[in-house]
Amino acid sequence: MSDPISPTFEGDYLLTQQGPFKLFSGATLQPAQLHYSIYGKLNEKRSNGVLVCHALSGSARVADWWEPFFQHNAVFDLSRHCVIGINVLGSCYGSTGPQDTDPVSGKPFGHSFPLLSLRDWVRSQAILIEQLGIRRLHAVIGGSLGGMQALQWAIDYPDRVARAIAIGAAPLTAMGLALNHLQRSAIRTDANWNGGNYYDGAIPLSGLALARAIAMCSYKSAELFEERYARNPNRNGEHPELSMEDRYDIGGYLDYQGAIFTRRFDANSYLLITKAMDNFDPATGYRSESEALSRIQAKALMVGISSDWLFPAANIRALTVRMQEAGANADYVELESNHGHDGFLADLDRMAPIIRQALE
């Protein structure tokens, strides 16, 4: 059960629901398998579970993307906390996704994979958490899409979450919806897209790379780009002023980010997950946002990132105020960071004390 990546890793598991999993839309998904990872051990009362929800391209392997939080007990103290990561349905990291075989057709689901919502992800996770014998989570934590899940947990399962920590998360603005729309368009523009049924042929790599490159611009701040890349020519020695193909450094960076992403992510998963992100709205399935927020019993911490333009800090602050007005015990903290939205992954030294304190 030991793992080379993290000495504290306890194991990787799969939970498969027998029978169809009913989705919020009314559609069903079968099979519905969840990949999850456990770091540390559940205590006797099973009261020390900390569910860490991943963002768009993350996985159940929390220590793969929040590794420093495990070092020197920076945030997670595995002598006290049992950290659980669960890959969301529709992703490509072990839970059922569009690349898996649809037992009805015998072919990959592809573009016929049903639409998913935050409510589906959280309900599937709640079933898993129940299977683990956890009546109430010590905390649910996440950044970006992970933060949306933390909020959705606090709304949908108020008595099963003691603390909810959501970083850089709120319903997307019109600009955020625009950027996700462009990313999906990029994938669909690819010559190999083939309506999402590309698993037995060429993969829409350049579309997915472009989607990622667009996303990277929204994850980072203009200041950070200026600081790191400015107007420098690409570092491999290109001459952007002399040739149409030669790039500035920022172009080389974006192309590289796009290319490495295509080696690890699936285009249909990208569509499904960005679509769920688009549709995140606390009011979903309730009479109003206020009714939804009034359900929250967890101590909630909302974290805005000062230079985040995808989920502007002001919007997260405003959402916190609406939570308070609905009667929730919610606090707002702002992470001072020039990393933009990615601050929750990149500025961990500043992030750590905020989360550590909220876990007490």
Next chain:
Amino acid sequence: MSDPISPTFEGDYLLTQQGPFKLFSGATLQPAQLHYSIYGKLNEKRSNGVLVCHALSGSARVADWWEPFFQHNAVFDLSRHCVIGINVLGSCYGSTGPQDTDPVSGKPFGHSFPLLSLRDWVRSQAILIEQLGIRRLHAVIGGSLGGMQALQWAIDYPDRVARAIAIGAAPLTAMGLALNHLQRSAIRTDANWNGGNYYDGAIPLSGLALARAIAMCSYKSAELFEERYARNPNRNGEHPELSMEDRYDIGGYLDYQGAIFTRRFDANSYLLITKAMDNFDPATGYRSESEALSRIQAKALMVGISSDWLFPAANIRALTVRMQEAGANADYVELESNHGHDGFLADLDRMAPIIRQALE
């Protein structure tokens, strides 16, 4: 010579240079034909010429895109000013561009069209202005790429420009370079791109539409998008929460903007012009930016737009300070507008008095 669009329109002309036009890069262009439009009349001394430079997708027909500036003498008083518009080389509105026939190959230039720079555009315009017998322009004005031309004019031909008015123009930041790079990638991702040689086949429409949609996000402000589109479903009655294809209103808007753009613009022109925009740097061809800026003799007005995130007002203010430090007579004004970069086209009521005053 009358024109239905504008009662003050005097005429459309073509100027063709005999022999090759030498470009700043060392390459040559042949033929080099400029399409230009004249509104009003040159006075006897030919001292009332106002050159209005267009932005990325504009044309020589100034009254087509700055129409309100001609009404009621809002900005241009054609009893006093003679307004001249010149389509930039490489564009697709009458001046020589990649869709034209290369006399050497007998086929459209396509992707083999030489790289252009701001210096080339301005030099070709200076030749034309000389042909018109204008020794010194009363003013050169432009927004965005047009503003870059106005600045380049003041630098390259200091004694031939009395006033230079540049709105929302400065060298692109790393974020701006990133966004242009993504737009060119979108075009190249299109299945019909064919290395830019698509004139006798299918056109890379979806790539060009996506490029335009990305650009629209950078031309507008997040506030304006929020005000106009918020999280509303597409106005034609789509259900983004129920279907992968259904869109939010902002998605419908961007798709529409992309689609109408493909009817009026050429993908190779788009690449050439965004590339020239990338490469705009006052220092080009001089020892330093400071040396270049010290050449300016025109009274210069630099206009920043408060909500512009493509050319942030702070950068335009900073450039103005560097102009002043280099000894130029430069002023800075900020247009308060929530329209973003497009404020120079969209917020004309506020823009008009600023330019009108600068023209005195």
